[in-house]
Every structure is written in C-alpha cells, then in structure tokens.
Amino acid sequence: MQPLTGVKGMNDCFAPESGRWEWLEGQMRGLLHAWGYSNIRVPVVEPLQLFVRGIGEVTDIVEKEMYAFEDKLNGDQLALRPEITAGIVRAVIEHSALYNGPLRVWSIGPVFRHERPQKGRYRQFHQLDVECLGYPGPDVDAELILLTRALWQRLGLKEGEDIHLELNSLGEPAERAAHRAALVSYLQQHEAQLDEDARRRLHSNPLRVLDTKNPTMQALVDAAPKLLDFLGPESIAHLDGVRAVLDAAGLSYTLNPRMVRGLDYYNRTVFEWVTPHLGSQATVCGGGRYDGLIAQLGGKPAPGIGFGLGMERLLLLLETLQLGQGAVALDAYAVVPDGAPLGTVLPLLAGLRAKGLAVQMHAGGGSMKSQFKRADGSGARFALVFGADELARGEVNVKNLADGSQQAVSFSALAAWAASVAP
Ligand code: ATP
Numbered sequence: 001m002q003p004l005t006g007v008k009g010m011n012d013c014f015a016p017e018s019g020r021w022e023w024l025e026g027q028m029r030g031l032l033h034a035w036g037y038s039n040i041r042v043p044v045v046e047p048l049q050l051f052v053r054g055i056g057e058v059t060d061i062v063e064k065e066m067y068a069f070e071d072k073l074n075g076d077q078l079a080l081r082p083e084i085t086a087g088i089v090r091a092v093i094e095h096s097a098l099y100n101g102p103l104r105v106w107s108i109g110p111v112f113r114h115e116r117p118q119k120g121r122y123r124q125f126h127q128l129d130v131e132c133l134g135y136p137g138p139d140v141d142a143e144l145i146l147l148t149r150a151l152w153q154r155l156g157l158k159e160g161e162d163i164h165l166e167l168n169s170l171g172e173p174a175e176r177a178a179h180r181a182a183l184v185s186y187l188q189q190h191e192a193q194l195d196e197d198a199r200r201r202l203h204s205n206p207l208r209v210l211d212t213k214n215p216t217m218q219a220l221v222d223a224a225p226k227l228l229d230f231l232g233p234e235s236i237a238h239l240d241g242v243r244a245v246l247d248a249a250g251l252s253y254t255l256n257p258r259m260v261r262g263l264d265y266y267n268r269t270v271f272e273w274v275t276p277h278l279g280s281q282a283t284v285c286g287g288g289r290y291d292g293l294i295a296q297l298g299g300k301p302a303p304g305i306g307f308g309l310g311m312e313r314l315l316l317l318l319e320t321l322q323l324g325q326g327a328v329a330l331d332a333y334a335v336v337p338d339g340a341p342l343g344t345v346l347p348l349l350a351g352l353r354a355k356g357l358a359v360q361m362h363a364g365g366g367s368m369k370s371q372f373k374r375a376d377g378s379g380a381r382f383a384l385v386f387g388a389d390e391l392a393r394g395e396v397n398v399k400n401l402a403d404g405s406q407q408a409v410s411f412s413a414l415a416a417w418a419a420s421v422a423p
C-alpha cells in the first residue's frame with residue numbers, strides 16, 4: 001500500500017531540530033516570566049465568525065488564506081485559527097477575565113493559513129503571541145517592543161543589523177476615514193496602474209491596497225497620501241509617547257508610514273521587526289494596538305495591544321546566523337551490555353538525572369559495538385558503560401564521545417562528576 005504523506009505546507013519536526021524549538025521556547029518562557037506575563041491556552045478551532053468579524057472580511061487572511069469548514073456533525077461553521085489574538089480576546093470576554101484588572105498574557109502554538117508554501121512560509125506555522133489587555137498605553141506599547149528587543153538580545157541577534165524595528169500609527173477611525181477619502185481619490189486618479197486585488201479593494205478596504213506585495217505597484221503606493229499626515233493631536237501624542245520611551249532606551253527604528261499590517265483591527269501603534277536575511281519572508285514579528293476589537297467582539301470596551309512572532313522564521317534567522325546552538329540535547333547515553341543488572345543501573349541513572357543531566361538508557365540489547373554506534377548517533381556528549389567488570393568494582397566507565405578519552409568513576413563519585421559536566 002502507498003504510505004500516506006502529510007498535508008502540503010505542514011511540517012514534521014524531529015530531533016535535533018525539535019531540540020532547537022525546545023531551547024527557543026524555553027528562552028521565551030523564561031523571558032516572559034521575568035517580565036510578568038502569564039501563559040494562556042486557547043483552542044486551535046474557533047467559530048468562523050470570530051475571524052470574519054475580528055480580522056476583517058476584506059483581508060488576505062479571511063479572503064484567501066483561511067481553513068474554514070463545516071462541522072459535519074452539527075453544521076457549525078468553524079475555522080482553524082489563522083492567528084491567536086482573536087481567540088484570546090474571545091476567551092477573555094467569555095470569562096470576564098478583565099473584571100479584576102488588566103492582563104498581560106502569552107501563548108505559543110500552531111496557526112494555519114492556506115498560502116503558497118516556501119522557505120519561511122508554511123500552511124501550518126507557529127506563533128509566539130503576546131497580548132496586553134486593558135492597558136491604554138503608550139507605556140505598555142513601548143514595553144512590548146522592548147520585550148521583543150530583550151528577546152533578540154538574549155538570542156544574540158544584533159539590533160539594527162540582523163533585525164530592525166519599523167513603527168507606524170494607524171490613528172483612530174475618524175482619522176482613517178479622512179485619510180481614506182484622500183487615498184480613494186488618489187487611487188482613482190491612477191486606476192490604470194491598479195492590479196485586480198487593488199481595484200476590488202479600492203472601495204471595500206482601500207487601506208489594504210497599501211499592504212500589497214505586488215512589486216509593480218510599489219511606486220504608486222509609496223506616493224499615496226500618508227495616514228500619518230491625518231493624525232489628530234491625541235494620536236500624535238500617543239505615538240510621541242511610544243517614541244519617547246524607545247528613544248530613552250536607545251532603540252533606533254524607522255517610522256514607516258506605509259506599514260498598515262494585514263489585519264483590520266489595528267489602530268494607533270503598529271510595528272514590525274524585519275530582517276534583511278530572509279528574502280521576502282522579512283517580517284519576523286508584527287503587532288499593534290486594537291482598542292476597538294474587544295467591543296467589536298461583544299465585550300465591555302477595553303483597549304488592547306499585542307504581537308505575533310513567527311517561530312519558524314525566527315529559527316531560520318538564527319540558523320542563518322549560526323546562533324542558538326544551545327539546543328536541548330542529550331548529555332549521556334548509557335551502554336548496558338546484555339545481562340547487566342538494571343536494578344543497579346536504573347538508580348544510578350536516576351541520580352544523574354536528578355543532578356540535571358539528560359540521560360538515555362540503551363534498550364533492546366545488542367553487541368557493545370552496536371550500542372556504541374547508537375551512543376555516537378544519539379548526539380550525547382558521554383557514553384556511560386555499565387560493563388560487568390566495572391559494576392563488580394562499583395564503577396562506571398565514562399567515555400567522552402568528543403575526544404575518546406575515558407575515566408572510571410565510582411558510584412559514590414557519580415554525583416560530583418555529574419555536577420562537573422552539567423549543562
Ligand atoms: P507576511 O507579510 O510575511 O505574510 P503577515 O503580515 O501575514 O506576514 P502576521 O499576520 O503579522 O504576518 O503574523 C505574524 C508573524 O507570523 C509574521 O511576522 C511572520 O513571522 C509569521 N508568519 C506569517 N505568515 C506565515 C507563514 N505562512 N508561515 C510562517 N510564518 C508566518
């Protein structure tokens with residue numbers, strides 16, 4: 001029978017690659033904990049309407065990229081989440097989670113978009129999603145940006161060189177309406193240069209035209225009326241507030257009036273971290289403020305801001321730059337010749353694990369030669385040999401698999417040895 005294969009654009013991940021994921025997720029968890037953010041877990045499947053109402057009907061995500069389907073058992077219209085923010089907002093409303101005050105939360109998990117798969121662009125990918133709900137800003141806007149910067153620093157990315165911040169303000173609905181009128185009239189004057197998408201969106205969602213990826217429209221879009229020029233005093237003060245904190249923190253950025261982001265719910269602060277190393281998959285992390293979303297989804301009005309970070313893109317970037325080599329890996333592989341008394345071996349291994357070593361025991365028997373081959377292939381730094389002679393002497397033979405050197409370590413000295421080599 002022909003074996004089944006996975007769905008196009010959806011990837012499997014084995015060690016050692018999965019070790020890099022674990023390592024990265026661990027770095028993120030540690031950082032988020034240190035900044036006072038708590039974990040939230042929400043479903044991968046949500047009602048389709050959540051995304052139609054939240055992200056906006058006339059967006060690439062909802063028009064072309066969403067995995068929407070009918071539940072065959074009850075006819076419900078559902079979707080695989082194309083992003084995590086809407087689900088978190090839905091959950092927060094449903095559980096009145098803002099009742100006791102504002103929230104800072106994070107989640108890491110899969111999201112789904114039916115795009116053309118290529119390097120850094122998949123149909124199932126993963127996001128770190130971080131949200132601050134109930135905070136009007138601009139202090140928290142700047143905090144989120146500085147949090148991402150702290151992550152780059154932790155990972156060894158060079159700010160400004162490997163990754164760069166772009167910032168914009170999308171203002172408030174009234175300011176957008178005034179800009180929209182100017183934008184529509186500008187685009188109408190150049191209608192001949194518009195592609196099919198742009199022509200369709202000219203009236204339904206003209207701001208989206210600025211989000212085009214079509215290279216032949218870039219010049220047109222660059223010269224279009226800028227939303228920044230339509231901001232009122234409060235939106236300007238908000239943007240200035242964010243900028244003041246970033247300036248004080250010595251973070252340099254580009255003010256990019258063309259950045260509109262691919263989702264309709266944003267207002268005021270929007271930002272992206274872009275890299276020159278990943279071609280057209282340049283955005284590693286993007287986010288913004290969504291002060292209207294909670295009310296729009298039926299909740300008591302409250303402001304919000306958050307970002308989504310593409311895990312695969314960040315891992316690709318780290319790999320390109322040879323960073324993040326501290327992947328989670330095995331420390332030791334236990335070679336147990338046939339007949340070795342596991343009643344003696346297992347407590348010794350447990351003692352090593354208690355000292356923080358990752359230890360895998362050989363299972364399934366086999367010659368010493370084949371077991372050493374497994375030890376080499378495991379990626380472990382050490383092989384621990386529990387031969388009959390060693391055990392009789394109350395010792396383990398420790399072989400350094402990198403340089404081949406060996407030493408006998410007595411059972412009583414094993415804990416001290418583990419401490420000396422612990423990662
Ligand atoms: P792009 O402009 O590259 O399509 P986007 O604006 O659609 O990105 P967001 O909706 O802001 O992306 O999602 C946040 C992050 O998720 C992106 O910055 C990117 O790192 C990542 N991302 C988005 N789409 C994909 C995908 N298809 N595969 C892998 N990562 C993705």
Ligand code: MG
Binds near residue numbers: 060262
């Ligand atoms: Mg996209």
